[in-house]
Amino acid sequence: MNFENTRQAYILKTDKELYRAFYLFRIISNKTLVSLGSKIVLTALKFRLPVSGIFKRTVFKQFCGGLKKEDSMLLINRLNEMNVKSYMHYAAECQNSESEMDMNLKKTIETICFSKNTNALPFTVFKATSLGYFSLFEKKSSGVDLNIKETAAWDRTIKRIQKCCQFATKHNVRMLIDAEESWVQNAIDEIAEDMMKEFNQEQTLIFTTLQLYRKDRLMYLQELIERAKQKNFRIGIKLVRGAYIDKENERSMDLGIPSIICDSKLATDRNFNAALDYILPRIEQCHLFLGSHNEASIIKVIEWMKNNRLPNNYSNIWFSQLYGMADHISFNLASKGYQVVKYVPYGPIKEVIPYLIRRAQENSSVSSQTPRELSLIKKELKRRKIKEVEL
């Protein structure tokens, strides 16, 4: 697998778009700038200062499909022509009212409606805490009893989630349930398992997410597969390393409790590999959606497929990267026939800012793959013989 093929990687990018990506990655590789910038943006939004325009022209354009799902369609069709599928997400986070949660439900249902009409959108996704109060997920996760009012709100949350899963499976669109902070995850795990039990009888349409930066997830995976075998349902696993490392470590420091996160990047990588070693031999029962930009993880899966004489387009394995990142992986895999799907968020600028800040922070972390992105974009700009800009 040649991830160095930059012609293929950036086949859809104009010279101007490549420049923008280059300068953007260069800026967000600076941790201090990102940390300061995030605070300024959040404060500016709070005081309704006009920062949306700058965001729209820069970070938003790089990492989002558009303001509305219809705006993303041109992009999604172009990706599809390159054998790269997509899944769209109305990327609103931090809900504080029932009306916002109902709006998120409506947006998810609309996205499913949109997806059912095209083979370019085989998946949809939701964040459970966008459909219910975060505080209730936290209480449920720690086993705290809910009062009458809270129980009613929780029942409404479950109904919203059930509606999303039911509607998606009715229309044969696969549904991914995102993983979130560990202090709300027990409740999400329980719901995701219930949804798989209910809707993954004949086909694997509901996927739960496992974050392998957590020390306890391998054991959870083994138990989940065992329960599914006993209760006769299929499993879909979105396997990721995990996006909330700073928040997780800060919280355990504040509370003075041991961190749930692996002690080093190497330990996370070993944990991730161990999960792959467990899932792959059980791939008939447990479908894999590999959400990763890590080349070694992807090569590990490809080699396993090859050794087991599976075709590149084997239906139970999907590779997924975020829109605006790791195009060298997505486009090179897709050109060899592997099943690839890009996560394409959309929504009003103000709503997607928490997502965009997370992307910027991820790209500025020490262990990020930004230097790799930068060197590949630079290589492609050189290949296109663009000399007038100083790289």
Ligand SMILES: Cc1cc2nc3c(=O)[nH]c(=O)nc-3n(C[C@H](O)[C@H](O)[C@H](O)COP(=O)(O)OP(=O)(O)OC[C@H]3O[C@@H](n4cnc5c(N)ncnc54)[C@H](O)[C@@H]3O)c2cc1C
């Ligand atoms: C399609 C897709 C869907 C995703 N969905 C989710 C989701 O639902 N929930 C979620 O939480 N994340 C999600 N992510 C983000 C993901 O968890 C990672 O943050 C991101 O992809 C970077 O990991 P990587 O596998 O690409 O590779 P790498 O760049 O090799 O790994 C970076 C990751 O390693 C871990 N890490 C880094 N330093 C350390 C350290 N010192 N100690 C321990 N571990 C460390 C962290 O998890 C970090 O994000 C998703 C990613 C993709 C591509």
